[in-house]
Amino acid sequence: MQHDDVIWDLIGNDSFCSYKVKTKTQQFCRNEYNITGLCNRSSCPLANSQYATVREEKGLCYLYMKVIERAAFPARMWEKVKLDRNYAKALEQIDENLIYWPRFIRHKCKQRLTKITQYLIRIRKLTLKRQRKLVLLSRKVERREKRREEKALIAAQLENAIEKELLDRLKQGTYGDIYNFPIHAFDKAMEKQEEETESEEEEDEEEPVTREFVADDGFEESDLSDFEDMNNLKGSSDEEEEAEEESSEEEESEEELEEEKTKAQSKGKAPLKGPIRKKRAYVEMEYEQETEPAQKSKAT
Amino acid sequence: MDSNEATTSESVSKKRGKTKKVKRKVKPDEAPVQEMDQAEGEETEKKSVSGPCFPPTFSVSEIKNKQRRHAMFLKLKEEKRKQKLELKKKKKKERKALGDQAPPKEVPKTIENQRIYDETTVNPEDEEVAFDEGTDEFSAYFSRLTNPKVLITTSDRPRGRTVRFCEQLATVIPHAHVYYRRGLALKRVIPQCVSRGFTYVMVINEDRKVPNGLVLCHLPDGPTAHFKVSNVRLRKEMKRRGKDPTEHVPEVILNNFSTRLGHSIGRLFAALFPHDPQFVGRQVATFHNQRDFIFFRFHRYIFKNEKKVGIQELGPRFTLKLRSLQKGTFDSKFGEYEWVHKRHEMDSSRRKFHL
Numbered sequence: 186m187q188h189d190d191v192i193w194d195l196i197g198n199d200s201f202c203s204y205k206v207k208t209k210t211q212q213f214c215r216n217e218y219n220i221t222g223l224c225n226r227s228s229c230p231l232a233n234s235q236y237a238t239v240r241e242e243k244g245l246c247y248l249y250m251k252v253i254e255r256a257a258f259p260a261r262m263w264e265k266v267k268l269d270r271n272y273a274k275a276l277e278q279i280d281e282n283l284i285y286w287p288r289f290i291r292h293k294c295k296q297r298l299t300k301i302t303q304y305l306i307r308i309r310k311l312t313l314k315r316q317r318k319l320v321l322l323s324r325k326v327e328r329r330e331k332r333r334e335e336k337a338l339i340a341a342q343l344e345n346a347i348e349k350e351l352l353d354r355l356k357q358g359t360y361g362d363i364y365n366f367p368i369h370a371f372d373k374a375m376e377k378q379e380e381e382t383e384s385e386e387e388e389d390e391e392e393p394v395t396r397e398f399v400a401d402d403g404f405e406e407s408d409l410s411d412f413e414d415m416n417n418l419k420g421s422s423d424e425e426e427e428a429e430e431e432s433s434e435e436e437e438s439e440e441e442l443e444e445e446k447t448k449a450q451s452k453g454k455a456p457l458k459g460p461i462r463k464k465r466a467y468v469e470m471e472y473e474q475e476t477e478p479a480q481k482s483k484a485t
Numbered sequence: 486m487d488s489n490e491a492t493t494s495e496s497v498s499k500k501r502g503k504t505k506k507v508k509r510k511v512k513p514d515e516a517p518v519q520e521m522d523q524a525e526g527e528e529t530e531k532k533s534v535s536g537p538c539f540p541p542t543f544s545v546s547e548i549k550n551k552q553r554r555h556a557m558f559l560k561l562k563e564e565k566r567k568q569k570l571e572l573k574k575k576k577k578k579e580r581k582a583l584g585d586q587a588p589p590k591e592v593p594k595t596i597e598n599q600r601i602y603d604e605t606t607v608n609p610e611d612e613e614v615a616f617d618e619g620t621d622e623f624s625a626y627f628s629r630l631t632n633p634k635v636l637i638t639t640s641d642r643p644r645g646r647t648v649r650f651c652e653q654l655a656t657v658i659p660h661a662h663v664y665y666r667r668g669l670a671l672k673r674v675i676p677q678c679v680s681r682g683f684t685y686v687m688v689i690n691e692d693r694k695v696p697n698g699l700v701l702c703h704l705p706d707g708p709t710a711h712f713k714v715s716n717v718r719l720r721k722e723m724k725r726r727g728k729d730p731t732e733h734v735p736e737v738i739l740n741n742f743s744t745r746l747g748h749s750i751g752r753l754f755a756a757l758f759p760h761d762p763q764f765v766g767r768q769v770a771t772f773h774n775q776r777d778f779i780f781f782r783f784h785r786y787i788f789k790n791e792k793k794v795g796i797q798e799l800g801p802r803f804t805l806k807l808r809s810l811q812k813g814t815f816d817s818k819f820g821e822y823e824w825v826h827k828r829h830e831m832d833s834s835r836r837k838f839h840l
Contacts, residue, residue, distance in 0.1 A: 315670050326828065334715060334778050334804055340597065341775035343782060344796060350738050351769065351786055351794045360764055364788055 187256045193232040202231075218249060218263070220293045227289055237283055237290050239268070239297045246275060246301055248282055248294065272302050596776065601837045605745040614748070621749075622707040626684070626756040633757055635661040635685040636678055641668055644694040649719055651689060653801045657770060657783050659734050659759055671700075675814050679704050685757060686815075689714070699805065701753065702815050708823065709815045710753055712779075712805040719801055727785050727797040733766020734759050735783070741774040746824055747840040750779075750807060768799075777838045779805040807840060 196202035205224050206213040212224035220238045221228045230236050234253040239246055248266040255262045266282055268275040275298055283291045354360065545561055548554040580587045592598065607614050618624070625631050635658050637651050643666070655661040671688065678686055683704055690698030696717055702709040720726060737758050742751035754772045771782045783800030810824040811817075824839075831839065 330713075330806070331715070333776065334806075337776040337778045338780065338804075340595070341773055341780060343771070343773055343780060346740055346773060347738060347769065347771050347782070347784060347786075347796055348794050350740070350771075351788075351796075352792070355788060355791065355794075363764055364791075 187234045187253055189232050189234055193226055193229065196229070196231060197226065204231075218251075220290070220297055228293075235286070235290075237286065237294055239279070239294050239301065241301045241305070244305060245270075246298060248279060250282065268298070272298075275302075596836060599836050601834065603744050603837075603839070606743050607745055607748050614745070618748070618752070621752075622703060622705075623752045623756050625705075627752075629760060631684060632759055633660060633684045634682060635687060635757060636683045637661055637663045637687045637689070638666050638674075639688065639696075640690045641666055643689075643691050646694055646717075646719070647689060647691045647696045650696050650717055650801060650803075653720055654687070654689075656730055657735070657800050658757055659732070671815050675702065675704070696803075700815060703753065703756065704814065706813055708749070708753065709811045709813070709820070710750065711808045711811070713808055715804050715806070717801065717803045720799070723798055723802070725797070727799045730768055730783065730785075730799050731766055733763040733768060734761065735766065735768035735770045736762040736764070738769055738771040738773070740771065742840060744840060746807075746810070747774060749810070749823075750840060769796075770800075774840050777806060777840050779807070779840070781805065 194200070196205075202214075202224070204214050204216040204219075206215055213222055214224040214229065216230050217240070218230040218236070218238050219228055220230075220236075226232065230238070230251070234251070234256055236251045238249045240249060241247070246268040248268055250264040250266070251262055252264075255264075266278070268278050276295055279291065279294050279298065283294060355364065545554060545558045548557060618627070626633065637655055637658075639647050639651060643651070651663045655663045671686075675686060685704060686700075686702040688700040688702075689696045690700065692698075696714050699712040699714050700709060701712065720729070735758065737755055739751045739755060742748055751772070751774075758770065767786055769784050769786055771780075771784070773780045773782070780802070781804070782798060782802050784796040784798050786794050786796045788794050807824075808826050809822055811820040811822045813820055831837070
């Protein structure tokens with residue numbers, strides 16, 4: 186015979202039931218057919234011979250019913266009714282099946298159905314949205330990668346590499362004229378020029394032979410007439426002038442080069458201040474010019 | 486028998502505490518003796534005069550006793566170390582003796598030296614590569630048709646560090662805009678970006694309040710690269726850093742991208758920055774690849790003279806490791822992957838690198 190009260194006494198409030206989960210404030214029932222999930226006299230599927238639940242399997246809701254007539258046949262005890270997908274129709278189905286059943290069970294079944302349909306809707310909505318995929322990190326792999334990264338960082342010598350690359354770019358000239366540094370290139374050019382000028386100077390020095398007219402043996406100036414002396418004097422002075430001019434030109438060219446050098450160097454450091462003063466070798470020469478008397482009559 | 490007794494007594498004394506060297510020297514004879522026949526033991530005893538030597542099939546791991554095994558192993562190591570030192574000394578002597586004629590010093594082996602040659606290493610004059618690069622997704626950028634415009638965003642609900650990282654990235658990369666994600670799907674974000682003229686989408690993934698992943702998607706159906714981010718250092722954590730970066734367009738340095746894959750990744754990074762760097766700003770962004778790790782640094786440089794340059798680090802720094810490269814815009818399920826990092830295949834050798 187099925188004595189609900191006796192069963193409840195045995196498993197109920199303070200006794201042991203294997204489905205019971207006790208917390209500080211409440212008792213829960215882990216039985217799969219329990220309608221509310223709490224351990225109560227009216228919710229216990231073992232202690233109620235007439236009982237009904239709504240359960241969900243793979244997105245479909247089923248109504249389970251237990252009546253006292255089948256209490257002796259545990260295999261057939263629970264009657265399973267498939268509920269309609271439509272929420273309203275399912276509610277009607279519950280009403281239809283549980284007609285004349287206690288109010289509590291009917292009410293709780295409908296509540297449970299509502300909850301189930303709500304969470305099914307939510308699942309469907311979430312699956313349409315993007316799903317976060319959790320990728321597992323293997324601790325061993327992470328540690329290994331970390332160590333390799335440290336070693337790679339040391340091997341990379343980043344600062345040196347960057348500096349080297351920047352200097353290469355500077356040499357190649359990607360920066361154009363922004364930096365006035367290409368002293369290196371300038372120096373090279375200067376050296377080249379100096380070499381050229383040195384070779385030129387050597388040649389020049391060979392050319393201008395200072396000519397001097399030397400008197401013959403036994404020659405005395407007093408023997409010469411004044412007119413001859415004048416000619417001789419003029420000729421020699423011209424030649425001397427030419428020689429001196431040439432030498433002065435060389436000196437000028439040398440000094441110009443030097444000045445260019447200093448100019449270049451100073452360009453990089455600070456702009457030249459003031460007018461450029463060329464240092465020239467000074468040779469004072471006196472010219473005697475025979476100017477023709479100015480023609481006063483002009484063509485009208 | 487006598488030898489046996491001797492061995493037992495010595496072994497006992499050995500187990501008590503540290504053995505003296507004498508006993509140790511005898512030990513190599515003891516061990517084999519206990520395991521093998523006496524006859525062989527006698528032979529080894531004879532040999533022991535020259536030094537501890539073992540019968541050819543003997544290995545330290547065969548000794549069952551842990552203490553003794555350990556002691557033997559230490560001995561073995563010492564022997565090896567001694568031999569190595571002797572060899573070194575000899576070599577040094579030879580070098581000195583030869584003087585100028587000595588053979589040149591050998592270059593020490595490094596991982597970069599020993600790297601397994603990758604067949605896809607790009608030859609600078611390769612025409613096929615040049616042709617490919619002329620017609621790939623970046624050709625528009627490199628032929629100066631488009632200007633980069635970058636959208637930076639994060640995964641859902643970013644935490645403070647990630648947000649700050651995004652902001653700093655936006656200052657480093659010109660024409661970059663930071664937008665909050667707010668739970669939008671990337672697949673919907675991308676067409677919107679395309680319609681607004683963005684060329685890049687950068688998504689920084691966050692895990693436990695720290696940025697750990699980066700998805701870099703080139704927009705008008707360009708490749709999508711997924712990186713693992715590590716060692717993120719924000720600006721205020723940098724030592725001896727300079728002032729904040731200015732608005733000038735920085736220069737870009739790409740180092741060590743040697744293989745075909747490395748080339749495409751390098752171009753991916755290069756296309757992030759506008760074409761004409763403003764040298765006035767003297768800023769340089771560096772992507773340096775070393776052993777498949779890409780180090781990003783942002784510096785300000787100044788040329789002290791034509792042989793010396795000083796650099797000062799501003800800006801965030803981080804390391805990237807490529808996880809996958811996918812053709813087309815972001816589509817993790819149905820996209821076509823050009824390259825995926827497969828740990829078991831690719832990480833088996835320490836000398837093989839892919840970038």
